[in-house]
Amino acid sequence: YVAASIAKAALEFRRLVVTGTLETEQVNARNPSQGELCNESYKWMWNACRIPASPSDYAIKTREDDPSAQHFVVVKRNRFFRVPFLDAQGEEYSVDALRAAVQRVIDEAERGKAAPPVGVLTGVNRDRWADAHGHLVASSPTNVATLREIHHAAFVIALDEATPDPWSGDRGLEQWSKLLWTGGPEGGNRWWDKPLQWVVYKNGETGCIGEHSCLFRSAALCACDGAADLRFLARRHGRSVSRASGSPRRPSL
Numbered sequence: 001y002v003a004a005s006i007a008k009a010a011l012e013f014r015r016l017v018v019t020g021t022l023e024t025e026q027v028n029a030r031n032p033s034q035g036e037l038c039n040e041s042y043k044w045m046w047n048a049c050r051i052p053a054s055p056s057d058y059a060i061k062t063r064e065d066d067p068s069a070q071h072f073v074v075v076k077r078n079r080f081f082r083v084p085f086l087d088a089q090g091e092e093y094s095v096d097a098l099r100a101a102v103q104r105v106i107d108e109a110e111r112g113k114a115a116p117p118v119g120v121l122t123g124v125n126r127d128r129w130a131d132a133h134g135h136l137v138a139s140s141p142t143n144v145a146t147l148r149e150i151h152h153a154a155f156v157i158a159l160d161e162a163t164p165d166p167w168s169g170d171r172g173l174e175q176w177s178k179l180l181w182t183g184g185p186e187g188g189n190r191w192w193d194k195p196l197q198w199v200v201y202k203n204g205e206t207g208c209i210g211e212h213s214c215l216f217r218s219a220a221l222c223a224c225d226g227a228a229d230l231r232f233l234a235r236r237h238g239r240s241v242s243r244a245s246g247s248p249r250r251p252s253l
Contacts, residue, residue, distance in 0.1 A: 003157050003200045004099035007072060010155055010196070011085055011092055017042045018064045041215035049151040050193040050211055052122075052130035059214045062152045073153040074102060076109035077161075078117050078188040082149050106159065117188020155196040158189050163203040180207040 016022040017039070024036040047062040047069040062069040071084045083101050085092055093101075121132050136143045150156070162184065166176035180199055183190050190209070191197060197209045 001095070001099050002204050002206055003074070003102045003159060003198075004095050006198050006200065006206065007083075007085065007098050007102075007155075007157060008092070008095045010072075010198075014046045014064065014154060017046065044214035045195050046154050047152060048195050048214065050195075050213055051151070052126055052133045052193070054127060054130050057126060057130075057213075060151055064154075066152070068148075068152045069154065071149070071153055073150055073156045073191070074105045074159060075119065075156060075189050075191065076105055076159040077114040078119060079109050079115045080119075080146060080150060080191075081105045081108070082153070085154070102157075102159075109159075115188075119190045119192075120183070120187040122190065122192040123183075123187065150191055150194070153194070155198070156191050156194045158191075158197060158199045160186050160189055160199055160201050162186065162201050164201055164205055165203075166205065176205070176207075181209065 013022075022039060022042065024039055026032050026036055027034040044059065044061060047064055047066075048059060050057055050059050070086045071082050074081045074083050083098070083105065085098065087093060118136070121129050133147075136147065160183075162179060164172075164176040164179050166173045178184075190199075192209065192211060195211050195215060197211075198206060199209065200206045
């Protein structure tokens with residue numbers, strides 16, 4: 001339920017960005033006369049990805065209304081699953097429907113062995129990752145299709161097996177932060193090139209990782225704060241979270 005709630009709240013935030021109804025932030029909340037921050041970089045938060053290349057990386061962005069961009073990706077045991085979030089009428093699925101889809105991902109991922117930890121490559125030296133990326137693209141049309149789905153995805157949610165307790169002991173929060181950032185033994189269960197990636201642990205603890213080479217750090221923080229509580233957006237903007245009927249098509253990838 002935690003993963004589905006994060007997905008639903010993130011999609012609500014995404015809609016505010018797409019429709020241009022997101023409130024602008026003040027440069028200094030204590031002194032509004034200093035002006036407002038530009039919301040332009042928020043568009044790079046969704047359906048975007050950093051691509052490894054030589055001599056330098058570049059970023060790609062898919063329009064939010066593009067048919068290829070109506071999904072997010074869930075990673076479990078190094079396997080990447082495409083989860084649609086719109087029904088046949090173009091309405092977003094409910095939290096309960098998304099929860100059922102995430103559960104299908106978990107069931108499918110746990111049936112077999114974990115996949116090779118390809119995701120860890122997004123966290124290594126960029127030149128090495130560019131070389132490996134070229135090899136993946138050249139070696140298989142399936143790899144090309146999988147990478148395309150990840151690139152077009154609105155965001156990523158990683159489901160980890162670990163059960164960290166950030167509030168245990170004097171260094172609990174520090175250890176949890178390192179585990180979130182690096183992935184620890186589950187480092188392949190990540191895609192660090194996505195601007196927004198939430199990690200949900202088996203015990204319900206969760207955290208967010210932002211790749212902000214194309215957007216302000218404050219923008220990523222704002223989205224993470226909003227998605228941390230499903231009720232946040234409804235309280236702030238005076239609207240309810242939409243609930244479409246039905247259940248997403250079977251997750252793929």
